[in-house]
Amino acid sequence: MLGPVILAASRSDRMRRLVSAAPVTKPVVDRFIPGERVDQILPIIRDLTDRGLELTMDVVGEDITRPDQAEAARDAYLELIEHLGPLELGTRAEMSVKLSMFGQALDGGHELALKNVRPVVEAAAAIGTTVTLDAEDHTTLDSMFAIHEELRKEFPETGCVIQAYLFRTEDDARRLAASGSRVRLVKGAYKEPAEVAHQDKHEIDRAYVRILRTLMEGEGYPMIGSHDPRLISIAQELARLAGRKLDEYEFQMLYGIRGDEHLRLAAEGHRMRVYTAYGTDWYGYFMRRLAEKPANLRFFVRSMVSKG
Ligand SMILES: Cc1cc2nc3c(=O)[nH]c(=O)nc-3n(C[C@H](O)[C@H](O)[C@H](O)COP(=O)(O)OP(=O)(O)OC[C@H]3O[C@@H](n4cnc5c(N)ncnc54)[C@H](O)[C@@H]3O)c2cc1C
Numbered sequence: 299m300l301g302p303v304i305l306a307a308s309r310s311d312r313m314r315r316l317v318s319a320a321p322v323t324k325p326v327v328d329r330f331i332p333g334e335r336v337d338q339i340l341p342i343i344r345d346l347t348d349r350g351l352e353l354t355m356d357v358v359g360e361d362i363t364r365p366d367q368a369e370a371a372r373d374a375y376l377e378l379i380e381h382l383g384p385l386e387l388g389t390r391a392e393m394s395v396k397l398s399m400f401g402q403a404l405d406g407g408h409e410l411a412l413k414n415v416r417p418v419v420e421a422a423a424a425i426g427t428t429v430t431l432d433a434e435d436h437t438t439l440d441s442m443f444a445i446h447e448e449l450r451k452e453f454p455e456t457g458c459v460i461q462a463y464l465f466r467t468e469d470d471a472r473r474l475a476a477s478g479s480r481v482r483l484v485k486g487a488y489k490e491p492a493e494v495a496h497q498d499k500h501e502i503d504r505a506y507v508r509i510l511r512t513l514m515e516g517e518g519y520p521m522i523g524s525h526d527p528r529l530i531s532i533a534q535e536l537a538r539l540a541g542r543k544l545d546e547y548e549f550q551m552l553y554g555i556r557g558d559e560h561l562r563l564a565a566e567g568h569r570m571r572v573y574t575a576y577g578t579d580w581y582g583y584f585m586r587r588l589a590e591k592p593a594n595l596r597f598f599v600r601s602m603v604s605k606g
Pocket residue numbers: 431432433434459461484485486487488523524525526527550551552555556572573586587588590591594
């Protein structure tokens with residue numbers, strides 16, 4: 299029951315101030331968000347790629363309130379891409395973006411987000427890589443899918459994310475699988491009402507498997523975004539049944555979670571991509587990581603109490 303409470307807190311300004319100012323926060327945050335600036339993140343990119351892992355880079359931030367913040371988000375990604383270019387990693391380091399950080403919720407937000415994200419997709423293509431559009435709460439998804447479709451006209455490799463907990467996702471998966479998209483499937487990390495989303499963990503897992511089967515049997519490139527050991531073995535089996543080779547799908551996990559498993563899958567010959575977040579506006583991202591695992595929250599609260 300803690301998860302929904304933390305997710306509600308992740309939208310509270312008062313909690314944001316409290317958590318951000320707590321002296322123990324930083325070391326706990328560092329586990330999931332290992333840097334604030336590009337120069338701090340470059341050694342991590344080198345280290346992970348040296349170990350045979352691939353990356354998708356996220357400059358943290360979301361739910362901005364002014365157009366200049368959307369431009370700042372665009373510029374932060376452009377700065378990152380400029381630094382990635384000389385490393386010549388190609389698709390081994392791609393970008394993940396949240397459209398709410400590019401202005402999607404502002405007046406005229408759909409057009410604004412498209413206008414701000416397009417230069418990032420262009421710059422990524424210029425260094426031989428691509429961008430994936432993260433999925434945020436369900437009210438933003440029609441706009442996200444429309445932007446994805448628009449970008450794919452010029453950049454067909456642009457990816458998107460679908461969330462197994464939403465009822466709509468089985469239809470979205472069929473459409474995306476038929477159109478040959480790169481699609482990351484995740485369980486879903488936002489607080490969603492019962493009218494639009496499964497609430498029961500087992501229902502979500504069952505939906506995940508149904509949707510994954512659709513993606514594996516389809517024309518696209520499935521990206522399995524999960525740390526769940528059961529879903530990972532089911533994914534391997536579904537890929538085998540669909541006759542997919544090891545480079546015709548990939549696993550993705552978050553930086554700081556089940557690191558040994560990243561290396562194990564890579565050593566087995568799988569493409570294993572680590573979602574690596576960095577930047578200063580880490581609050582929303584961090585709170586979702588706490589909500590996913592109550593033990594994280596207990597650890598966080600215990601450190602606050604012992605230091606207090
Ligand atoms: C690469 C990637 C990209 C994602 N992108 C999006 C997105 O765009 N939109 C979206 O809504 N969600 C996204 N998510 C989050 C996702 O929706 C889930 O909230 C998250 O992955 C937890 O679900 P799980 O599949 O790992 O399974 P769970 O059943 O939650 O976890 C399985 C096991 O993994 C470990 N684990 C999982 N989460 C944590 C954690 N926070 N801390 C410590 N251990 C943990 C635990 O050992 C747990 O038992 C993404 C996840 C990944 C891996």
